[in-house]
Amino acid sequence: MTSTKFGSCEIKDVHIVEDSRPLILFEQFGFAPNGHVDISTKQVTWKSKHQNAKLNISSMGFFLVRDESYPHILNESSYTDGFCVLSSMHVKIVFRFNNLAPDSTFNTSVSIEEPDEYNLVFGNCQTEFQVSMKVHTEMYNIDDEGRPDFLPAGQTSLPRLYFSFFLAYAVKLAIWSFICLKRRLTVHKIHLIMAALLLFKALKMICASEDKMYIRKTGTPHGWDVAFYIFGFLKGVTLFTVIILIGTGWSFLKPYLQEREKGVLMFVIPLQVLENIASVVISETGPVKKAWFTWNEMFLLIDVLCCCIILFPIFWSIGSLKEASRTDGKAAKNLEKLTLFKQFYIVVIAYLYFTRVVVSAIGANINYRYHWVSVAAAEGASLVFYLFIFYNFQPVEKNPYLAVDDHVAEDATVHQSLEIEDPLD
Template structure:
């Protein structure tokens, strides 16, 4: 009965997944169509892009209009427009905007002007193209210097570099290697999946349900990697993902939910040490899964909507908060398991043997903390240190850490008949009792032999 309930809880993933997919539209990637409606922000970040030598920016505008809530307000078209600012200078620009009186981003010394609205055509449309002479990572910004006006327009942007074959490369300069890197990780996880399947078939007599969930994790991770590779490849060649971003988000969602589920189930000892989950452990699992749904929704808004969205920063903060909450929650069941054994060992004196067989779980707890800390904070440090031309380094670091964490879990919790970490060791008293019992048995056998 408990097994059925556990499986029923896991099947709720499918329902949450359907709700998750049906609630979102997916947009284009590097060739972007952006709709700005009644926006009065003085600095609107459109996009960030790493340019190699001979980079290009194309901007197309149509249906441009503006209005003001102040009837007497007069618009000076030159007070609105687009500009580029180096990524390293962007914090300085924001700092200048906060303390400088009558600040106008289009007049700042940190920006390179691209277009002012006084050049708009009679039909409120305009097309312009700019070549980047000095390669660097730039931010495309739309600025409004008259805060009493609200702007509405359709914006089409294309940012790309030109490779050696004179073809357009729509990936930022530091991401051109990502299609090959993701495909390489797909090969690694595919081999990993085959090896795991071979081990499970060979040890099918001792395979537990948790090992099947772990196999599903490898499947979703491998599919996510191949979709990421195809997604980046199509963006590099055409500027659009051609639907691969949808598949990437689907398998990314399934991977995230399955990973945290595996961590919680292993931390509670489900299917390895015990065939059931306590009510509090079920609550933890059912609290983590909806959080993962919300986290993945926030991730889509962040990556697809971009900073041009008014509530983009709010979604960023929500994503970080939920991610930290999930990381903290999954540690709780492991602490419960260790604490219960310590308490029991004080009462009956025998649970210390059970504590020994949980040595791996203590190691698992430490490794999990290191993994979560590195992938959340260490990667952010790496991204802030490396050059924009080497963004792929952070990707290798993140995926490499994930691979090592997976290998640790799968190696130590693989299905084997006699796992040394899960075996109950006998203490000295038990060994002496066993020896005395064996000696008495031998004496009885000798007596029976003499009588015979």
């Protein structure tokens, strides 16, 4: 359910083809003291649809800019005639195109004297011209041993952080496997799916750790990003499936799924496939591509849809239990289950809100050197959420969730067409 923002690497090769955008964002990077930006360009060409257009070649080039400088640049452009962002006092020029070699190539390395989080941007102040070029960028800091560290400042501790969460999930998987083997008579199919969820989550965390470790040392993930995407996709599908199945009471309250509940599963799983594709495109291409922002918006939209859809089965189960508690003569038992389902509903809502809103707020408001804090908050919330689910839905005979009650199942079928009341009443 949590999403970890991954860049494919901090050494990038990008091919720009006939692009006339005034600003092209290449990368954002947190620099420590003595950080470096290396850029090389080749095969630089430009053309205009207007035959009489004259190019001022110094109006194109690369620069570094802080996030907080954008409002100042916008204000500066409002009162400066013929404003060009490359001439702004709020940007640090890397190089302009008037410094290109005769063969349309250029190589430069810039040291960062004022450590901060910077955006590497290509500026084109004559948008009537379309630019094509191949660009190679390297952004890195220097560690205590004098070696390049390709992770931004604030992310250097992520390999250890992810590995710690891998160990936590591996231990949880071992404990869960032991519990299931010891209590095999009370194990349902849902418990096996929950074990798969722990496995995929643990594998995702170890792949994330290796991915960040290799990027830190070499600037590229050495294929670990592919494994991360695969296990991340499997974890996402399995987690949504577990929440939906628990929310419907499948294997706990009733041994079957109704048509509408099957429909929810069949709708969410394809959405998770699309979300995974969007996540890969966002991570691998970066903001330099024209369609990047569209894919980013699609990712957010699909994520919101999935989060909303998984709540409906919980509504339905709460409604069915309310009806059953009033009619079948087992009010105390059903009310106990109803209370637990309400707790489950509240915890799911709290988890979604924290990981989607609170974590984003933390990331937006803390210094770039503490980016790891937002990652720790997101993954810590996921771990707590998993512990809640696995504790309350473990295979225990007297657990109020776990006894399949045929009478409740029949009553749920009878009342499936009734109007469902507010689940939080």
